[in-house]
Amino acid sequence: MKFCTLSSGSGGNASFISDGTTSILVDCGINAKRVREALNCIGEDADALSGIIVTHEHADHVAGAGVAARAFDAPVFANLKTMEAMNRAKVLGKLPPEKLIVFQNNESFRVGSFVVKAFHTSHDAADPVGFTVESGGSKAAILTDTGYVTREALENVMGAGVVLLEANHDEEMLRRGRYPYVLKQRILSTRGHLCNEIAADMAVELIKSGTGSILLGHLSRENNLPEVALHAVLEKAGAAAEACGCRIIVAPEKIVSEVIEC
Numbered sequence: 095m096k097f098c099t100l101s102s103g104s105g106g107n108a109s110f111i112s113d114g115t116t117s118i119l120v121d122c123g124i125n126a127k128r129v130r131e132a133l134n135c136i137g138e139d140a141d142a143l144s145g146i147i148v149t150h151e152h153a154d155h156v157a158g159a160g161v162a163a164r165a166f167d168a169p170v171f172a173n174l175k176t177m178e179a180m181n182r183a184k185v186l187g188k189l190p191p192e193k194l195i196v197f198q199n200n201e202s203f204r205v206g207s208f209v210v211k212a213f214h215t216s217h218d219a220a221d222p223v224g225f226t227v228e229s230g231g232s233k234a235a236i237l238t239d240t241g242y243v244t245r246e247a248l249e250n251v252m253g254a255g256v257v258l259l260e261a262n263h264d265e266e267m268l269r270r271g272r273y274p275y276v277l278k279q280r281i282l283s284t285r286g287h288l289c290n291e292i293a294a295d296m297a298v299e300l301i302k303s304g305t306g307s308i309l310l311g312h313l314s315r316e317n318n319l320p321e322v323a324l325h326a327v328l329e330k331a332g333a334a335a336e337a338c339g340c341r342i343i344v345a346p347e348k349i350v351s352e353v354i355e356c
C-alpha cells in the first residue's frame with residue numbers, strides 16, 4: 095500500500111492511499127486542480143480515484159471535495175451527521191445521490207479493494223472520525239483533528255503500518271502566541287487539536303504496536319514548526335523508533351509528502 099499527504103494543515107488537508115488496484119483520498123480540503131497536480135507529481139492519476147472519504151465537515155477537509163468528486167467522478171463517503179452538515183453548508187454543490195455514500199462509524203465498509211473503518215475522534219464538528227484503511231494485510235490509519243486520543247482511536251490505529259498523526263501545536267507557542275483567548279481555549283480543549291506532547295506519547299504507543307512509519311501532520315502554521323514537532327516527538331519516542339526501525343517524519347503543509355510504502 096502507498097500512503098502520502100497531498101497537503102496537510104489548516105490550509106487544506108488531503109491524503110492519498112493506493113494499493114495498486116484502488117486509490118482514494120481521505121479528505122479534500124484543496125482544490126481539484128491541486129489534487130490532480132499533486133497526484134501527477136507521484137505518477138498517479140486523479141481520474142482513477144474510487145472515492146473521497148471524509149473525516150469531518152470543516153473547510154480545511156472538504157472545501158474541494160464537491161468539485162473533486164465531479165471532476166474525478168468519485169463518490170464522497172461520510173457518516174450521516176457529517177453528510178448533513180456538508181449539505182447544510184452546501185460545500186459539495188450538486189452531486190447525484192448515488193455519489194453521496196453514508197457509512198456507519200465502527201462498521202467496516204468497502205471502497206474498491208479497501209476495507210475502511212471510521213472511529214470516533216474528539217473535535218468540534220458534527221460527528222468527527224478517523225479512519226483505518228486496510229488491504230492485503232496492510233493497514234494505514236489517519237488520526238487528526240482530535241483534542242485527545244479517544245480509547246476507540248487508540249484501539250483502532252494500533253498496529254497500523256503507517257499512521258498520519260496530528261501534531262498540531264506546541265502548547266507554549268500557542269499560549270504565548272497571538273491567537274485570541276477563545277480560539278486558544280478551543281484548540282486546547284478536549285474537542286480541539288492534538289499537541290506535540292500527546293502526539294509524542296501516542297507515537298510511543300504506536301511504535302510498541304509495530305507501526306513502521308509515523309507521519310506527523312496537521313501542524314499549525316502559527317503555533318508549531320516542523321522542527322519543533324519533530325523534536326518533541328523524537329525526545330520521547332526517538333530511541334524506541336530507532337530500536338524498532340520506525341520512521342518519524344513531518345508532512346509538509348502545501349506539497350506532497352514522501353510516499354510511504356506499507
Ligand SMILES: [Zn+2]
Nearest residue numbers: 150152217239
Ligand atoms: Zn477540524
Ligand SMILES: [Zn+2]
Nearest residue numbers: 152154155239
Ligand atoms: Zn483540520
